Amino acid sequence: MAVKYIQIAADLANKIKHEQYAAGDFLPSEPTLSQLYNVSRETIRKALTELADAGLIQKIQGKGSVVINAARIAFPVSNIESFDELNKQKQMHAATKIIELTDARVPFTISKHLSLTETAATYVKRLRLINHEPIVVDEDYILKKYVPQISPQQAQSSLYHYFEHDLGLEIDYATKTITVEPASASVIKQLQLTNTNLVVVVRSLTYLKDTSFFQYTISQHRPDKFKFVDFAHRKNKNGGLIL
Amino acid sequence: MAVKYIQIAADLANKIKHEQYAAGDFLPSEPTLSQLYNVSRETIRKALTELADAGLIQKIQGKGSVVINAARIAFPVSNIESFDELNKQKQMHAATKIIELTDARVPFTISKHLSLTETAATYVKRLRLINHEPIVVDEDYILKKYVPQISPQQAQSSLYHYFEHDLGLEIDYATKTITVEPASASVIKQLQLTNTNLVVVVRSLTYLKDTSFFQYTISQHRPDKFKFVDFAHRKNKNGGLIL
DNA sequence: CAGTGGTCTAGACCACAAC
DNA sequence: TTGTGGTCTAGACCACTGT
Numbered sequence: 001m002a003v004k005y006i007q008i009a010a011d012l013a014n015k016i017k018h019e020q021y022a023a024g025d026f027l028p029s030e031p032t033l034s035q036l037y038n039v040s041r042e043t044i045r046k047a048l049t050e051l052a053d054a055g056l057i058q059k060i061q062g063k064g065s066v067v068i069n070a071a072r073i074a075f076p077v078s079n080i081e082s083f084d085e086l087n088k089q090k091q092m093h094a095a096t097k098i099i100e101l102t103d104a105r106v107p108f109t110i111s112k113h114l115s116l117t118e119t120a121a122t123y124v125k126r127l128r129l130i131n132h133e134p135i136v137v138d139e140d141y142i143l144k145k146y147v148p149q150i151s152p153q154q155a156q157s158s159l160y161h162y163f164e165h166d167l168g169l170e171i172d173y174a175t176k177t178i179t180v181e182p183a184s185a186s187v188i189k190q191l192q193l194t195n196t197n198l199v200v201v202v203r204s205l206t207y208l209k210d211t212s213f214f215q216y217t218i219s220q221h222r223p224d225k226f227k228f229v230d231f232a233h234r235k236n237k238n239g240g241l242i243l
Numbered sequence: 244m245a246v247k248y249i250q251i252a253a254d255l256a257n258k259i260k261h262e263q264y265a266a267g268d269f270l271p272s273e274p275t276l277s278q279l280y281n282v283s284r285e286t287i288r289k290a291l292t293e294l295a296d297a298g299l300i301q302k303i304q305g306k307g308s309v310v311i312n313a314a315r316i317a318f319p320v321s322n323i324e325s326f327d328e329l330n331k332q333k334q335m336h337a338a339t340k341i342i343e344l345t346d347a348r349v350p351f352t353i354s355k356h357l358s359l360t361e362t363a364a365t366y367v368k369r370l371r372l373i374n375h376e377p378i379v380v381d382e383d384y385i386l387k388k389y390v391p392q393i394s395p396q397q398a399q400s401s402l403y404h405y406f407e408h409d410l411g412l413e414i415d416y417a418t419k420t421i422t423v424e425p426a427s428a429s430v431i432k433q434l435q436l437t438n439t440n441l442v443v444v445v446r447s448l449t450y451l452k453d454t455s456f457f458q459y460t461i462s463q464h465r466p467d468k469f470k471f472v473d474f475a476h477r478k479n480k481n482g483g484l485i486l
Numbered sequence: 487c488a489g490t491g492g493t494c495t496a497g498a499c500c501a502c503a504a505c
Numbered sequence: 506t507t508g509t510g511g512t513c514t515a516g517a518c519c520a521c522t523g524t
Contacts, residue, residue, distance in 0.1 A: 055416070065490095173477060198466060228471075283495045306503060490520100502508100504506100505506085505508105
């Protein structure tokens, strides 16, 4: 049996999705929900906080919790999603072509920055295609310390699935930068760029639940196929927590 | 006097910043902090949750809260920051040049999508320069319903400051998309693009605390000057809350 | 005023990590 | 087993929104 507030959040999210609570409606008040689900009010509040963080509702003091217009748009690359997960969600035909799979060391620019002691890694370079069009060139450095071996079969399918389900690694967070940069000749060829030499570069540093650095990824996207969707609450209204 | 858990979070954040708690260290346990600050444990937990959301610590069940390597990188465009706020943080010389300031209506592609009833807006087009280089062309549609008048002086400085401090509007959240698109001839000229005709386009829909739509912004960035930094916890491990 | 969400408490029990 | 964080409760008081 899972945790109550997650169950309640999932239940409410489902009702919002099926428009039992439509956009603009108010949810029942916290005391009411507390009775409905037969839990304490704090538990209801945790559930509602989940929904607010997910952008499904907006809490308004003195009034209630409003369901937000769920007109969200396509292809979110945020929140540490993998190519494979994206693919499932969007029901597109995806394919992966391995370009390289060797041993390597995490680039020095990264390892010095993180003061890594172990830099032995597996390097994987892959071309991602959607509906038979090349979209992304992914390069991964995966620390040997956590994943000693990666087979071509594993690189072919979802590495995340392999890491999480088969190896039991728990990925927790990532820092990501997005820039636009000129591509190398080989990447231009692989992505079949014609009118430009620019690609969108997403660099990710991925960490495990115990805060250890685990993976460095460089994704080079075709600029005409790239879309990043973000939902953000305004912050720093309070005590700061800056930098 | 502000809220306790925010104060505590700010205090801890400060101590982390000044390396009283260094990266890799564990914070005192929750019961210990509870005694130190003379508050209940739930209040401590709220403070720690703030720090975790901000990416300053990582909570590990059974072990404690670790201070995360704060080697975060520059120029975060996330979390609904304004050009002006960015400028202050980074201590660069910024300037704004107004290109256009007229009445207009929110573009139909947006208004139909949000089923707006009121579409009367002020349109502002501005060129942003950093260290005397053109960086961004911003176009804003601001609903007249909330901001009847915008003077050139106000458009020249920070509109956010005007909205929040002078008008008392409370901006709460935004949805944002990032794409790469060919620029118009005028934008190419304004941004002084030479080797490319591509710009990074950030489109934002901004909402107030009462969930009402308030502003639509289109920012066109010089690709060589664009950088987006993101910090994300992995989600969807729990009950879902998908889409 | 009554009803809403926001904060806070003092305790309880559970899940996990380390010894 | 001990100590850690994770969940949950039943109640309290405060701040804000409406009437």
